[in-house]
Amino acid sequence: MEKITFATQLLQYLITGLTIGSIYAMVALGFIIIYNVTEIINFAQGEFVVLGGLVMVVFHVSAGLPLVIAFPATVVLVMLVGILLDRLAIRPIRKPSVLTLIIATIAASILMKGVAMVIWGKDPFDLQAFSGRDPISFFGAIIQPQYLWVIGFLILITISLSIFFNSTIIGKAMRACADNPDAASLVGIDTKKMILLSFALSAAIGAIAGIIVTPISLMEYDRGVSLAIKGFGAAILGGLGSFPGAILGGLIMGTIESFGAGLISSAYKDAFALIVLLAVLFFKPSGLLGSVEISKMKRF
Amino acid sequence: MKKHMFIFLGALIAFSFILPYTTFAADSYKVGALFAVTGRASFLGDPEKKTAVMVAELINKAGGINGKKLELIIYDTEGDATKTMLFFKKLVNQDKVCAVIGPSLSGTSLAIVDEAKKLKTPLVSCAASYKIVYDAKTKKQRKWVFKTPQTDTMAVEAIYSYLKKRGINKIAIMSVTSGYGKSGHGELVRLAPKYGMDIIADEKYGPKDQDMTVQLTKIKGNPPQAIVNWSIGPTQVVVLRNWKALGMTSIPFYQSHGFGSRKNIKLAAGAAEGVLSPLGGCVVATALPASTQKDVTMKYNKDYQAKYNEPISTFGGHAWDALYLVANALKAAGCDKEGIRNELEKTQNFVGQHGVFNFSPDNHIGLTWQDAFYMTVVKGDDFTLAD
Numbered sequence: 001m002e003k004i005t006f007a008t009q010l011l012q013y014l015i016t017g018l019t020i021g022s023i024y025a026m027v028a029l030g031f032i033i034i035y036n037v038t039e040i041i042n043f044a045q046g047e048f049v050v051l052g053g054l055v056m057v058v059f060h061v062s063a064g065l066p067l068v069i070a071f072p073a074t075v076v077l078v079m080l081v082g083i084l085l086d087r088l089a090i091r092p093i094r095k096p097s098v099l100t101l102i103i104a105t106i107a108a109s110i111l112m113k114g115v116a117m118v119i120w121g122k123d124p125f126d127l128q129a130f131s132g133r134d135p136i137s138f139f140g141a142i143i144q145p146q147y148l149w150v151i152g153f154l155i156l157i158t159i160s161l162s163i164f165f166n167s168t169i170i171g172k173a174m175r176a177c178a179d180n181p182d183a184a185s186l187v188g189i190d191t192k193k194m195i196l197l198s199f200a201l202s203a204a205i206g207a208i209a210g211i212i213v214t215p216i217s218l219m220e221y222d223r224g225v226s227l228a229i230k231g232f233g234a235a236i237l238g239g240l241g242s243f244p245g246a247i248l249g250g251l252i253m254g255t256i257e258s259f260g261a262g263l264i265s266s267a268y269k270d271a272f273a274l275i276v277l278l279a280v281l282f283f284k285p286s287g288l289l290g291s292v293e294i295s296k297m298k299r300f
Numbered sequence: 301m302k303k304h305m306f307i308f309l310g311a312l313i314a315f316s317f318i319l320p321y322t323t324f325a326a327d328s329y330k331v332g333a334l335f336a337v338t339g340r341a342s343f344l345g346d347p348e349k350k351t352a353v354m355v356a357e358l359i360n361k362a363g364g365i366n367g368k369k370l371e372l373i374i375y376d377t378e379g380d381a382t383k384t385m386l387f388f389k390k391l392v393n394q395d396k397v398c399a400v401i402g403p404s405l406s407g408t409s410l411a412i413v414d415e416a417k418k419l420k421t422p423l424v425s426c427a428a429s430y431k432i433v434y435d436a437k438t439k440k441q442r443k444w445v446f447k448t449p450q451t452d453t454m455a456v457e458a459i460y461s462y463l464k465k466r467g468i469n470k471i472a473i474m475s476v477t478s479g480y481g482k483s484g485h486g487e488l489v490r491l492a493p494k495y496g497m498d499i500i501a502d503e504k505y506g507p508k509d510q511d512m513t514v515q516l517t518k519i520k521g522n523p524p525q526a527i528v529n530w531s532i533g534p535t536q537v538v539v540l541r542n543w544k545a546l547g548m549t550s551i552p553f554y555q556s557h558g559f560g561s562r563k564n565i566k567l568a569a570g571a572a573e574g575v576l577s578p579l580g581g582c583v584v585a586t587a588l589p590a591s592t593q594k595d596v597t598m599k600y601n602k603d604y605q606a607k608y609n610e611p612i613s614t615f616g617g618h619a620w621d622a623l624y625l626v627a628n629a630l631k632a633a634g635c636d637k638e639g640i641r642n643e644l645e646k647t648q649n650f651v652g653q654h655g656v657f658n659f660s661p662d663n664h665i666g667l668t669w670q671d672a673f674y675m676t677v678v679k680g681d682d683f684t685l686a687d
Contacts, residue, residue, distance in 0.1 A: 003521070009518065123343075123563060124534035126567050133541070135546070144545050216510055218567065261518075266504045266514070
């Protein structure tokens with residue numbers, strides 16, 4: 001094995017950082033979609049990711065369905081869980097305040113984790129990498145093929161979401177709910193349906209993140225919390241409520257972690273991202289791409 | 301309201317101690333067991349409980365101990381120190397057990413070692429830390445406490461002496477930032493000078509990290525002669541995949557004794573090939589040379605597989621050792637706590653699942669790294685003995 005150069009090391013840190021950052025970005029997007037429509041932080045977002053990975057294991061590995069069928073089936077099933085979360089935990093709450101709803105999502109996340117533990121047990125599960133595990137050499141750095149899938153899916157999700165929110169009636173209606181729910185319902189938008197849709201959409205993105213990260217990192221029932229924390233940090237960093245902010249926040253978090261671990265110390269890897277987060281909030285309290293005017297209108 | 305609550309709780313606690321226990325059966329020896337069957341440490345407690353239940357059945361089927369049945373009373377600590385304490389008191393005061401095996405974790409074991417002394421009850425812990433049997437204040441072994449698993453120190457010594465034998469002294473260490481990793485990391489650093497090991501890289505990662513490519517890339521920039529990794533859970537598999545993907549397989553990779561499950565080899569999907577780890581006898585039973593050790597461990601493997609239809613884990617073996625040690629002491633001393641303690645301390649040449657136990661007043665661990673570990677290397681889908 002030949003020694004690698006410093007430049008190659010840096011490139012490797014960047015590639016790995018962007019990949020992990022893409023996962024954070026997807027979790028952050030899930031937070032933002034629900035937050036924009038309901039103003040609540042859905043703490044069960046990490047559980048969607050876990051479910052995505054574990055349900056995919058059932059469909060793809062245990063049931064032996066081909067990837068192209070198992071993938072959408074998993075996404076649809078986790079979407080159903082998202083819909084159930086809204087119908088069973090969020091909508092029935094009498095006189096909802098933002099805080100009670102957030103607490104309801106925490107309860108739901110604990111419940112989902114427990115159920116996942118009963119169904120799948122505590123062992124980690126593996127999925128086959130979509131296009132093999134033979135690493136690709138790129139100027140001396142190594143790219144696992146799955147890395148490309150992760151980054152590719154982030155791009156795909158970004159494009160789809162921007163088309164959805166900018167060019168479709170439903171997407172525009174959801175944005176209207178985000179801007180002003182009272183006015184939106186006055187013009188005939190069914191806000192309840194929009195909230196339901198936001199949960200379904202978030203769950204779907206979470207599921208996709210879970211499916212594509214499992215071949216890299218394995219998946220077990222209690223991984224949700226740590227993913228949710230990272231994704232939440234990314235959402236705050238980018239400016240809570242901003243889609244480009246969430247993606248940027250995720251990628252920055254991942255890259256900083258990676259470079260911090262590689263160049264300074266891996267023991268304080270998590271601290272570097274948090275220091276940057278604090279620094280950004282100190283100089284720009286609304287986050288990188290957030291706006292102070294909008295955040296003032298929000299209740300949370 | 302609060303006052304009433306206190307009176308009620310007080311009465312409840314008082315009753316639980318005063319109530320005479322009528323279920324006393326004279327024709328059985330009662331042994332208590334505390335395992336983290338559910339909760340975060342269930343990967344320890346679950347095989348331990350299953351093993352203990354199986355061992356008790358085997359003993360009773362063979363006629364029990366001195367003609368009396370062995371009655372096992374198991375409580376689930378959920379890995380919680382407070383619950384462990386409550387259940388330990390309940391076992392001693394209500395269930396009137398002769399001895400207690402478990403708990404599964406070092407933390408929960410340390411929580412009750414003083415209580416074991418106060419209640420004068422022999423305790424055979426199934427957790428790793430040497431502090432469980434060693435009282436730092438008096439610098440002596442705790443009188444009533446024994447333990448069966450190997451310590452981190454032994455695993456590090458097994459790895460370091462193997463490395464030394466191979467002429468390797470420039471190593472990189474990696475560890476997870478959980479209790480297991482931290483404890484192992486401490487020993488790796490502490491014992492390095494003793495074996496002449498030069499640690500040229502010291503990398504860490506979180507227990508839920510997705511990828512360790514960065515840490516390995518850093519190591520690759522200044523290649524060591526070997527990498528020693530200390531973690532349990534999914535990270536110990538992910539790190540192997542990254543090691544292989546980065547083309548670092550020419551640097552030998554050593555895992556801790558926590559790697560001892562064939563599930564890990566399977567999960568690594570080919571990346572575990574050639575990985576070395578020091579493991580207890582029961583995990584590599586099939587590869588052992590013919591010996592009493594082989595017979596004992598093979599039998600356990602077969603019995604467990606037949607009863608539960610799943611392979612043994614290294615942790616169940618600790619419960620096997622603990623319960624048989626207690627059973628042997630019961631046979632010699634009957635249900636006399638002081639007697640059981642003395643018998644445990646006198647135990648010599650007891651061949652268990654994880655080596656040969658020799659206890660003494662100065663040694664309540666009973667194992668040495670030389671006979672508690674076999675250096676193994678992954679070949680195909682199994683562990684084989686390394687030369």
